[in-house]
Amino acid sequence: MSDRKQKKHGYVECLKYMHMIKEGRSIHSIHVEYGINEDRLHVLWNQYQLRGKAGLLKKKNIKADYALKKKIVLDIEENHVTLHAASLKYGACSQRISIWLRQYRTGGLAALNSTKRRGRPPGMGRPKKNSKPLTELERLRKEVQELKTENALLKKVRALVEERNARLREIGQGPSKN
Numbered sequence: 001m002s003d004r005k006q007k008k009h010g011y012v013e014c015l016k017y018m019h020m021i022k023e024g025r026s027i028h029s030i031h032v033e034y035g036i037n038e039d040r041l042h043v044l045w046n047q048y049q050l051r052g053k054a055g056l057l058k059k060k061n062i063k064a065d066y067a068l069k070k071k072i073v074l075d076i077e078e079n080h081v082t083l084h085a086a087s088l089k090y091g092a093c094s095q096r097i098s099i100w101l102r103q104y105r106t107g108g109l110a111a112l113n114s115t116k117r118r119g120r121p122p123g124m125g126r127p128k129k130n131s132k133p134l135t136e137l138e139r140l141r142k143e144v145q146e147l148k149t150e151n152a153l154l155k156k157v158r159a160l161v162e163e164r165n166a167r168l169r170e171i172g173q174g175p176s177k178n
Contacts, residue, residue: 009036014056018048062091069112073104
């Protein structure tokens with residue numbers, strides 16, 4: 001990682017960069033001076049040329065269903081549209097489109113329809129409490145098990161305390177009063 005701190009380039013800064021490009025500054029010189037990614041500058045410049053100032057505003061995320069993914073992928077494959085052009089045309093992120101293309105090329109159109117479940121897999125959380133009441137025997141068995149566990153823990157703690165006290169006596173110090 002570089003020591004250079006990432007700088008956010010907001011709407012005002014991006015508009016300033018677009019005016020610089022309009023005035024004849026190169027994208028590379030703006031990249032060097034202000035630290036904004038050259039590829040991002042190219043994308044912003046294209047959006048600015050297409051939509052004006054509105055092209056620089058942050059776009060809403062699109063919810064891509066199977067039909068939209070299929071349309072974008074087939075447009076790229078059949079008409080040889082670039083990722084960048086498809087991104088501008090459909091409003092989807094070019095990285096996301098490249099993932100869809102990879103899925104399509106490895107698994108066909110059916111692969112675009114599969115969605116990965118988000119979040120924690122089922123059964124990994126805390127065990128759910130039983131809704132049905134326990135019988136007297138089950139309740140007593142559960143209580144006995146809890147008491148056995150607690151007893152074993154207390155025995156372990158006592159053994160550790162005695163071991164520590166023995167070590168302290170060996171080196172000539174007395175045990176603490178806690």
